[in-house]
Ligand SMILES: Nc1ncnc2c1ncn2[C@@H]1O[C@H](COP(=O)(O)OP(=O)(O)OP(=O)(O)O)[C@@H](O)[C@H]1O
């Protein structure tokens with residue numbers, strides 16, 4: 044399992060009282076809100092903080108799983124999470140444990156559960172290709188790709204993560220080698236190498252695979268310019284690969300709207316946009332949506348902005364609540380009910396070459412990503428059309 048170059052394994056932050064980060068502006072006394080947050084992974088809609096939504100979007104954001112007759116599936120709460128998973132994760136709560144034995148047991152239990160309770164989350168009848176993009180940097184694209192992929196795979200779905208970012212962060216987070224000599228997505232896009240020559244299994248999670256990115260990919264933006272069908276090269280590669288053996292292909296994009304991201308938009312059926320609950324979060328979204336419209340008009344009419352995920356939510360700040368409210372008011376039902384909280388465990392996990400789902404299954408970040416993945420699985424491909 045790789046750690047980042049020059050990165051020693053950090054000490055587990057078991058000595059920190061909470062896996063949250065300090066906030067500058069507090070809406071409630073820190074002690075109170077920190078205590079509140081310990082078992083609450085995310086703020087569901089209908090929670091008081093959404094109450095002030097101006098345009099009645101409380102109804103819009105109501106989570107109605109598709110493919111299940113619109114009702115709440117058995118064993119599933121109205122928030123969409125599987126009771127079984129919730130219960131198992133609650134039992135596996137290890138975020139403040141220092142014992143790795145306890146944690147390994149919890150991970151093993153999760154993996155076993157994934158095999159047994161596959162039916163908890165419906166698998167799509169065709170492979171859903173979902174691009175995770177936002178040209179704003181550091182909003183949680185990679186973190187969301189990796190953790191949603193891990194959650195889906197742990198619930199029996201067969202998942203491929205395509206790392207389309209020269210930084211190779213998704214490859215790192217999945218514990219996949221991605222030094223310059225590794226066959227990578229660069230070779231697929233530029234050298235016409237078949238996908239099957241570069242896809243590798245996750246060392247940790249069954250059913251999870253990765254098409255890694257190396258630094259070579261940094262040159263691809265320029266090298267692609269002179270290539271035939273430069274915007275559709277990923278689509279072609281996926282078309283000639285047997286993607287039917289996967290339930291989901293998740294494509295992690297770089298923070299730009301260059302040819303790599305355009306290739307991801309042309310190659311996908313769906314777009315998931317992570318939005319950080321911070322000031323400026325909405326800036327640049329207009330440009331992203333315009334790019335999507337252009338891609339739809341000229342290159343990929345199937346592309347559907349199906350999902351928005353609010354990330355790095357800090358329940359102690361009024362700002363985060365305000366941003367979340369604005370996003371829900373603007374985008375309505377495509378915004379997942381689940382909100383990803385800011386959590387130190389989420390940011391620690393990649394340095395162990397792990398998703399937070401396996402690194403600390405009981406942490407608020409792991410629970411939230413698991414719930415977000417459950418929503419995605421239940422909403423199905425056509426939910427936001
Ligand atoms: N919920 C969270 N809580 C705390 N830290 C987080 C959370 N989500 C992401 N981070 C951290 O924020 C940073 C940016 O996240 P990430 O790399 O996923 O964003 P990105 O959009 O992929 O960035 P880039 O645009 O550079 O590709 C990382 O250090 C990550 O560990």
Ligand SMILES: [Mg+2]
Pocket residue numbers: 184185186208212295296297
């Ligand atoms: Mg990234």
